Amino acid sequence: TFILLEILMLIAVPGIKLSLGGVAGIILSLVLTGISLAYTADNIKKEFVNTEKTVKAAVKKGFKDSLMGVLNTFIVSGIVAVLLLIFTIGTVKCFAITFGIGVVLGLLTSLVFSRMFSALILPLTNYNEKFFGVKRGE
Numbered sequence: 001t002f003i004l005l006e007i008l009m010l011i012a013v014p015g016i017k018l019s020l021g022g023v024a025g026i027i028l029s030l031v032l033t034g035i036s037l038a039y040t041a042d043n044i045k046k047e048f049v050n051t052e053k054t055v056k057a058a059v060k061k062g063f064k065d066s067l068m069g070v071l072n073t074f075i076v077s078g079i080v081a082v083l084l085l086i087f088t089i090g091t092v093k094c095f096a097i098t099f100g101i102g103v104v105l106g107l108l109t110s111l112v113f114s115r116m117f118s119a120l121i122l123p124l125t126n127y128n129e130k131f132f133g134v135k136r137g138e
Contacts, residue, residue, distance in 0.1 A: 002033055005105045006098075013101065021095035029077075029102020036073055036110040040066040045132060055127040059118055067111070074107040 006026055010016055044062030047053060053061065081100035084092060125131040 002030060002102075002105060002109045005109070006030075006102055009101045009105065010098065013097070016097055017094060018098070019091050019094050021091035021093075022098040025095040025098030025100075026102055029099050029106050032073065032077060032103070033106035033109050036066075036070045036106065037114060039069060040110065040114065048129065048132065055122065055129055055132070059122065063115060063118075070107075070110050074103055074110070077103045078107075 003026075006029070010018065016022070040063060043066040044059050047062045047065070048055060048058035051058070078100065081096050081103055084096035085100060088096060122131070
């Protein structure tokens with residue numbers, strides 16, 4: 001989803017020439033999005049394993065606990081992208097544009113699409129803990 005959205009945004013924004021810096025911006029924003037999704041998944045897993053909560057409650061609490069960390073990461077990255085866009089030229093400016101677009105799309109992917117995906121998929125699994133592949137501590 002993230003890569004498709006990134007490509008569509010690159011097509012929609014006029015004047016972008018994709019260079020090596022632009023590819024690096026896409027890759028870095030993809031890594032940033034992957035890390036934030038892994039952080040959220042780890043919070044959900046810890047919440048389920050370490051408490052007596054149901055899967056549904058653990059998912060809700062895991063998303064809530066990871067919200068500030070994910071927001072903080074993307075806000076700082078967005079500020080860096082804007083500063084690079086303002087103060088640089090050439091290939092670094094192309095990096096800043098693609099990285100900035102990737103930061104916005106990564107934020108949407110991490111906060112909105114992952115939550116929507118879990119809300120659609122978990123009821124289909126009947127909130128079964130085997131879906132997560134984890135066991136509670138003894």
